[in-house]
Amino acid sequence: MTPSSSSRSGDRNGSVVMETPLKELKKDSPVADVDDNAISAGGPQDVYGEDRATEDHFVTPWSVSVARFKLGASLCRFHSFKWGGYTLLRDPHFNKGLAFTEDERDAHYLRGLLPPSVIPQETQVKKMIQHVRQYQVPLQKYMAMMDLQERNERLFYKLLIDHVEELLPVVYTPTVGEACQKYGSIFMRPQGLYISLKEKGKIREVLRNWPEQNIQVIVVTDGERILGLGDLGCQGMGIPVGKLSLYTALGGVRPSACLPITIDVGTNNEKLLNDELYIGLKQRRATGQEYAELMHEFMTAVKQTYGEKVLIQFEDFANHNAFDLLEKYRSTHLVFNDDIQGTASVVLAGLVAALKLVGGNLSDHRFLFLGAGEAGTGIAELIALETSKQTNAPLEEVRKNIWLVDSKGLIVSSRKDSLQHFKKPWAHEHEPVKNLVDAVNQIKPTVLIGTSGQGRTFTKEVIEAMASINKRPIILSLSNPTSQSECTAEEAYKWSQGRAIFASGSPFPPVEYEGKMFVPGQANNAYIFPGFGLGLIMSGTIRVHDDLLLAASEALAAQVSQENFDKGLIFPPFTNIRKISAHIAANVAAKAYELGLATRLPQPKDLVKFAESCMYTPAYRSYR
Ligand SMILES: O=C([O-])CC(=O)C(=O)O
Ligand SMILES: [Mg+2]
Numbered sequence: 001m002t003p004s005s006s007s008r009s010g011d012r013n014g015s016v017v018m019e020t021p022l023k024e025l026k027k028d029s030p031v032a033d034v035d036d037n038a039i040s041a042g043g044p045q046d047v048y049g050e051d052r053a054t055e056d057h058f059v060t061p062w063s064v065s066v067a068r069f070k071l072g073a074s075l076c077r078f079h080s081f082k083w084g085g086y087t088l089l090r091d092p093h094f095n096k097g098l099a100f101t102e103d104e105r106d107a108h109y110l111r112g113l114l115p116p117s118v119i120p121q122e123t124q125v126k127k128m129i130q131h132v133r134q135y136q137v138p139l140q141k142y143m144a145m146m147d148l149q150e151r152n153e154r155l156f157y158k159l160l161i162d163h164v165e166e167l168l169p170v171v172y173t174p175t176v177g178e179a180c181q182k183y184g185s186i187f188m189r190p191q192g193l194y195i196s197l198k199e200k201g202k203i204r205e206v207l208r209n210w211p212e213q214n215i216q217v218i219v220v221t222d223g224e225r226i227l228g229l230g231d232l233g234c235q236g237m238g239i240p241v242g243k244l245s246l247y248t249a250l251g252g253v254r255p256s257a258c259l260p261i262t263i264d265v266g267t268n269n270e271k272l273l274n275d276e277l278y279i280g281l282k283q284r285r286a287t288g289q290e291y292a293e294l295m296h297e298f299m300t301a302v303k304q305t306y307g308e309k310v311l312i313q314f315e316d317f318a319n320h321n322a323f324d325l326l327e328k329y330r331s332t333h334l335v336f337n338d339d340i341q342g343t344a345s346v347v348l349a350g351l352v353a354a355l356k357l358v359g360g361n362l363s364d365h366r367f368l369f370l371g372a373g374e375a376g377t378g379i380a381e382l383i384a385l386e387t388s389k390q391t392n393a394p395l396e397e398v399r400k401n402i403w404l405v406d407s408k409g410l411i412v413s414s415r416k417d418s419l420q421h422f423k424k425p426w427a428h429e430h431e432p433v434k435n436l437v438d439a440v441n442q443i444k445p446t447v448l449i450g451t452s453g454q455g456r457t458f459t460k461e462v463i464e465a466m467a468s469i470n471k472r473p474i475i476l477s478l479s480n481p482t483s484q485s486e487c488t489a490e491e492a493y494k495w496s497q498g499r500a501i502f503a504s505g506s507p508f509p510p511v512e513y514e515g516k517m518f519v520p521g522q523a524n525n526a527y528i529f530p531g532f533g534l535g536l537i538m539s540g541t542i543r544v545h546d547d548l549l550l551a552a553s554e555a556l557a558a559q560v561s562q563e564n565f566d567k568g569l570i571f572p573p574f575t576n577i578r579k580i581s582a583h584i585a586a587n588v589a590a591k592a593y594e595l596g597l598a599t600r601l602p603q604p605k606d607l608v609k610f611a612e613s614c615m616y617t618p619a620y621r622s623y624r
Helices: 021-026 073-089 102-107 121-133 138-151 153-162 164-171 175-181 203-209 233-249 288-306 319-329 338-358 374-391 395-401 413-418 436-443 460-469 489-495 529-539 546-558 562-566 574-594 607-614
Strands: 193-196 217-221 258-264 311-314 334-337 367-370 402-406 447-450 474-477 501-504 511-513 516-518
Touching: 121 138, 121 153, 121 164, 138 153, 138 164, 138 175, 153 164, 153 233, 164 175, 164 233, 164 574, 175 233, 193 203, 193 233, 203 288, 217 233, 217 288, 233 258, 233 529, 258 288, 288 319, 311 319, 311 338, 311 529, 319 334, 319 338, 319 374, 334 338, 334 529, 338 374, 338 447, 338 474, 338 501, 338 529, 338 546, 338 562, 367 374, 367 436, 374 395, 374 402, 374 546, 395 402, 402 436, 436 460, 460 489, 489 501, 489 511, 529 546, 529 574, 529 607, 546 574, 574 607
Parallel strands: 193 258, 217 258, 217 311, 311 334, 367 402, 367 447, 447 474, 474 501
Antiparallel strands: 511 516
């Protein structure tokens, strides 16, 4: 993701070498370009058709980082001669720090620029994890990680992969939320593309300013609903950056194929508008036609620039725009809304797994949501779709088992005329109910799901009501970050006398209650989107279909082991996430082939193996 000159190579005199044997290898590789995916890590011969182990050295490409700025050839040569090693150390894509070998130090003008010790990557990882751990404040840990990403990309990913459980809450939810709130003051270097109203009419040119051309995934936000924190305008950039680092660490999509984008149409956040350090446009949000035109220009420019197989993930848009954009572009672009579809897929997986603990089928359960926005209605619809497939009952019929409460109370048919379109399918026959406790007591759900963006709304009374109705109430507090979670893990276990099956969007530590340890699961779309995206990319899928979300869900649920169930877990731990992602990718790709949506032919025989072979690994490459 860090801008770099990865797609080019250069010789040591600085002349640009555009055609290397590696380029040839790239053609067959749908996800991991060979340039990025350490050849020394070895690729399977059946995928690439050749033994890549013979290509275990790279022509060093550092000198081209000067060429990137389109300087003349002679200047370029001069620079690389004089500054080659220095430039190499400052390019995060190629830098290895003290891991440069003696030969590399000789060959690449690094002598004297580094202290004499040569340290392997494993030792660097040990050093860096100690460095991150020394900070007590999560935002400081976040900044240390961002600093590393900007200095040494492969070390950043190695560290993140090797310590994924510990570092996920640092580079992602919940800390990324605080980082977005304070982005103006911690902002150091741009990590993605900013497209504001000022760029209207010029978006294709803006895309061309990004140094990578072979983009496969874009995560885009307009910052209007960052997690449950509301409108953070341009400072929402932390979210696409964080999501894409997970695409690489968890899903193995190479960093240079990932592009974070923030669309800036202003903000309605008064605090930011009055903040001298605010990095975005200081105006109120453009809406209506002005907004739609900018988004349309963006969507068109992306397809023209990167082709129709680039995946565009919409992230943290406000409800109205999220639903409208997905509806408008789902038949013309490869689009995926993580908050509507990714969250739905992960929650369905958790529920399917939870059935092993509580018994029954989906159709035997009754669901009540607090929150009827993107996540709430998205999850509700996917549950209905799966139930309808399992029972052969019409969708309208199975929806009747699913109830939603919004800020005005239970969604019932008498409110239908005043409801937004995405809430209408959930307006069932019932008398009005004003609050959540009454709704729980009257609807008698077996599953309670919080998607409200409002913290501490699952009160003691609510949880006790759930526990009085159910032997093992399923309680999911999905709102992020931690401050917005509908209840804490401790509250869920304590108020249900240890009977709740609990998972949350943001991580909670294990809880001890009456001498027993309870380990809460994390029902976060981070389980789904990296593997889901990998599956789409590696199969050349051109459209997202709901059945692909069901396939992802099914694959995730299948990864929950007996050992996990014994601990009351309905999600597998993140430690195995790359293996899980490969299974999700394979199942998604298999379904895409079945539906005729996959364009990469012929279909690989073993899709799990193929997914694994496509995944980026951050081991250092050797430079000759
Ligand atoms: O980012 C996360 O942790 C999950 C998510 O998409 C959201 O809360 O909007
Ligand atoms: Mg989100």
